Amino acid sequence: MSFDILGESFAPYLMLVVLAFLPSEIWRVLAIFLSKGLDENSEIIIWVRAVSTALLTGVVASIVLAPSGSLALVPLWARAGSVLMGLTAYMLTRRSVLASVVVGEICILFAAWSYGL
Amino acid sequence: MEATSQSEDWKHWAWRGARRGLAGPMWFMSLSFIGTGSIAHDAGVPLGATLLSTPLVWAGPAQVLYFGAIAAGAAPAAIAVALSLSSVRLLLLCVSLLPMLRDRRMSFLMVFYVNHNIAITSWAESMLRLPDMKREARIPYFMGFVHVLMFGSTVAIGVGWVLSSQVPPLIGAAMLLVSPLYFFTTVVGSARKAIDWIAIGLGLAFAPIARAYVPGGFDLLVLGLSAGTIAYVANRMLRARRASAAT
Missing domain, CATH: 1.10.287 (Helix Hairpins)
Incomplete structure (x- = not known):
């Protein structure tokens, strides 16, 4: 086994800093200055929170709808069903995220196995 | 004498935070970071940048979004904007938690570093434990807790990246679903x-x-x-x- 740990160029690191680190860290830095006296319940924050909640849900949906790798070989209903079973386990276990992950994983493993993966 | 007992106290609380992380949150976060690592591998991101993304970005959802968007071939400007929008919640987490940790004697660099470590899991844990804790105990407890999580998650994202190309399709499919499972449950759970x-x-x-x-x-x-x-x-x-x- 051998890995090209650093990749072929500097580009992935520059991309990580510019497209991932800076766009997220900017909010944390802003918080340092705003942490005195900002109203968490202001209208703009409520709106932005709703936008990000929808966006995060969309991220999950897009992984389930159009996954990469071998997950794409499992039918859509099984991918969505596994997530729903995980969510059901979460509700039934009084909010155990671990139970959700374990149950969802068992479902997707069974589905993938029965489809010959 | 005074200095010794102070540093003993610091160690005591840092260790308590670390033990709390080891008792559950580290493992459960690591599980999802294995999935994130495999997404990064599929997106063609080298191992080094994948490992670095954990301490640098320190927001699981943002990392999933980033590698997912790269895999989907999204435009760089769209990645930055979408990532920034999804990270607006960090502003809320930091604003609500920082006053609990901050100390007037802390340098800006120290405040920046403590603040950088605030993310969903560390915030939830802090909101649960810190209010009843004496002020001097909070920073060491938080640091002990968060560094255990960061260590576990960094190892896990690397393991996920490495395994992704080796594991049979059955396990690969299951690993790719860890992130959306964890993520969707967390989003619904915080509603x-x-x-x-x-x-x-x-x-x-x-x-x-x-x-x-x-x-x-x-x-x-x-x-x-x-x-x-x-x-x-x-x-x-x-x-x-x-x-x-x-x-």
């Missing part, structure tokens, strides 16, 4: 009010439409803005109706 539920419902409903009709990797951004704005407006209308019904 408290009508506006959250509407945003989640519309986010799911709009996803196939946005994928089909919005070009250039802006689908998630358009989805977030449209579904989130509708949820916000609907929530305002609900509030107004409730207010008028009450009078």
Whole structure:
């Protein structure tokens, strides 16, 4: 086994800093200055929170709808069903995220196995 | 003598925080970071940048979004904007937690570093434990806790990246679902009010439409803005109706 740990160029690191680190860290830095006296319940924050909640849900949906790798070989209903079973386990276990992950994983493993993966 | 007992105390609380992380949160976070690592591998990101993303970005959802968007071939500007929008919640987490940790004697660099470590899991743990804790104990406890999580998650994202190319398709498929499972459960679990539920419902409903009709990797951004704005407006209308019904 051998890995090209650093990749072929500097580009992935520059991309990580510019497209991932800076766009997220900017909010944390802003918080340092705003942490005195900002109203968490202001209208703009409520709106932005709703936008990000929808966006995060969309991220999950897009992984389930159009996954990469071998997950794409499992039918859509099984991918969505596994997530729903995980969510059901979460509700039934009084909010155990671990139970959700374990149950969802068992479902997707069974589905993938029965489809010959 | 005084200095010795102070550093003993610091060690005591840092160790308690670390033990708390080892008792559960580290493992459960690591599980999802294995999945994130495999997404990064599929996106063609080298191992070094994948490992570095954990201490640098330190926000699981943002990392999933980043590698997912790269895998989907999204436009760089769209990645930065979508990532920044999804990280707005960090502002809220930091603003609500930082006053609990901050100390006037701390240098800006120290405040920056403590603040950088605030993310969903460390915030939830802090909100649960810190209020009843004496002020001097909070920083060491938080640092002990968060560094255990960071160590576990960094190892795990690397393990996920490495395993991704080796594991049989069956296990690979299962690993790729860890992130959306963890992520969806966390989003639904943090929903408290009508506006959250509407945003989640519309986010799911709009996803196939946005994928089909919005070009250039802006689908998630358009989805977030449209579904989130509708949820916000609907929530305002609900509030107004409730207010008028009450009078």
